[in-house]
Amino acid sequence: TKSIVLQIDSKPQAVSASALRRSLQERLSKISSKSSDEIYLKLKTSTAPPLKLIDLPGVEKGNLDDSLSQYVQHNDAILLVVIPAAQAPEVSAAKALRIAKEYDGECTRTIGVISKVDQASADPKVLAACQALLLGQGPRSSADIPWVALIGQSVSIASAQSGSVGSDNSLETAWRAESESLKSILTGAPQTKLGRSALVETLAHQIRSRMKIRLPSLLSGLQGKSQVVQDELVRLGESMVSSSEGTRALALELCREFEDKFLQHIMTGEGSGWKVVASFEGNFPDRIKQLPLDRHFDINNVKRIVLEADGYQPYLISPEKGLRSLIKTVLEMAKEPSRLCVDEVHRVLLDIVTASANATPGLGRYPPFKREVVTIATTALESFKNDAKKMVVALVDMERVFVPPQHFIRLVQRRMERQRREEEIKTRSSKKAVDAEQSLLNRSASPQTGSTSKSLKDGKQDKDAKEGPALKTAGPEGEITAGYILKKSSKTNGWSKKWFVLNEKTAKLGYTNKQEERNFRGVINLEVPIEHSKLNLDVIGYLII
Incomplete structure (x- = not known):
């Protein structure tokens, strides 16, 4: 719809597009060109969020440095950097661009506008600089900013072509005429960046991007408000049914x-x-x-x-x-x-x-x-x-x-079961003792001399031939006697218990540290003279334990 409601001095009135343009021109023409006051324009519609346009003509002169931050510091504010075409070769020196880079370092909400291209159409250097900006090939400080080119007399061009300045379609006609004029001036520039139609599209793209960023926080806020309302309803209570x-x-x-x-x-x-x-x-x-x-x-x-x-x-x-x-x-x-x-x-x-x-x-x-x-x-x-x-x-x-x-x-069954287990434990213990004693007797019946081992036949006397509780006898004629004897060490000058085995037939006495060992640690020859061996069998008998 082309119906526009213009509110001036808190008095709304329905106007057409051409009437709105003429009203703006009349009000802006009354402002002095040297004035540094802000110009506000607020647009509202039922199908889009409200927009507030603020023109700051005194930025280049430094008159608005103190109040500038209150407008540009908001993340939702879109910055329009307007540069005349004649200043395109020196765009890096523009104060408006430096301010935009200061508050928007990533250039996510900044749009560059090259105005009055028609007035510089005779200067090839200026046109080349304008085309470089539009192609993103300008200076480093301006490369990340989307640029749009405009001319200064679009309405006049449309009026000259159509002859109907007061018609409602004069703005659309002017924008089409502007795009055609810019195509003839900037032949190498992208057509999507020429004219006010391109500016409107670029602004719409920025607004949509900002809305996508804000949408999660808006939804979160709405959900929070919804929860608050539900909590309030719970606190107040629902209405009881009537029946x-x-x-x-x-x-x-x-x-x-x-x-x-x-x-x-x-x-x-x-x-x-x-x-x-x-x-x-x-x-x-x-x-x-x-x-x-x-x-x-x-x-x-x-x-x-x-x-x-x-x-x-x-x-x-x-x-x-x-x-x-x-x-x-x-x-x-x-x-x-x-x-x-x-x-x-x-x-x-x-x-x-x-x-x-x-x-x-x-x-x-x-x-x-x-x-x-x-x-x-x-x-x-x-x-x-x-x-x-x-x-x-x-x-x-x-x-x-x-x-x-x-x-x-x-109870009786559990008692009998407990007695049976105790008897089994006692039986196993006694059997182990008998097996150990038999193993001792078998071990005593296997003497060794040096590195030579000799197997002896077991006889009936290996169970009966005992001279005491610590001696064991073996052999067919009981010629082998074994037992623990205290041996004196020449190194420590102390006594230690060793297992000795005496073979009366060979007249040799061997010993080990323990009964279970198979090899003798030492063998004493008893046939050598007494004065050399210093060993007396009577002494050995006294040392048996």
Whole structure:
């Protein structure tokens, strides 16, 4: 639509495009060319965000340095750097470009405009500089900025071609004429950067880019406001339905929500739900362990109960009557821990009721109904607590009254199984001792001299020929004697226990550190003269341990 509402001095009025142009020209013509005051133009439409255009004609003269930052520091502000075509060769020295680079170093919201190209059409140097800017081949400070070329008399050109300055289509005609004129002047420049149509397209592209950047934050803000509104509605409460059936349905729905929250606390352990399990698995077993069971199952107390119950001639198989009496007495002590467990669970459930009511959003909207639900649940839990106490007492009494015979049979079976395991352990231990002794005898029957080993036949005398508990004899005629002897070391001047083997036939005495070793560490020849060996068999006998 071409309908435009112009608001001047707070008085809106519908105007056409041509009327708007003439009104702007009349108002701008009254402003002195030497004035440095800002010129504001605000555009609003129902299909696009509002735009505020601010012209700062005094920037080049330095009159607006103090107030300039309040306009250009905003991220949503698009900077239009307008350079006359005659200054294109020296664009790097333009103050407006330096200000734009200062506030927009990445050139993401800056657009360059080369104006009055028609007035410099006779200067090839200027035209070449303009084409370089449009092609992005200008100085480094201007290479990242999109540039658009304009002429200064587009409306006059359109009027000369169409002859209808006052028509509504004069602006569109002027823009088309401007583009055609620029094509003839800047033959090497891109056509998408010529004329006011290209400027409008470039501005629209920048606005869309800025909107895409701002869109996530805008959506986040809207969601935040929506949450605030929902929280306020929850705080104020929804309107109750008018009919009794609707009220009943709403109450039942809130009760179901409360029930779901209550079961969630119980099943998942949320809040205080874990304390229910802790009562059964922790506190209750601890109380049972603290009962004086050792005093009741003391052997003297058991004997006394058996004598009192069965007399001095009890049953031949088992004093069952006395043991039954003992079990009944002990089970009676379990009633009090059971009641305490019920009380503890009851207190935990009361806390869960309060927590579930607070965690139900629907009940929060109706405080009176919430208090009523908590009261009803508390009353029901009180009734359940009384029933639970009666139930646990009845369960204990059932165990006390009926002690099955299988209980005593299992006791006897466990005792017999324990005795069998103990006997097996003793048998294995004695067998190991016998095997070790036999291995010792077999080891003693295998003497060695130097590096030569000789196998001897086992005889009946290797079991009987013993001179003492520390000596072992072997060989057909008992000529081999083995045992531990203390040997004095020449290095340490101390005594150490060694395993010696004496062969009377060969007159040699060998020794090892341990009985299990297969090779002798040393061999003493007993046939050498006494004065050389310094060894006396009587002395050896005294050293045997």
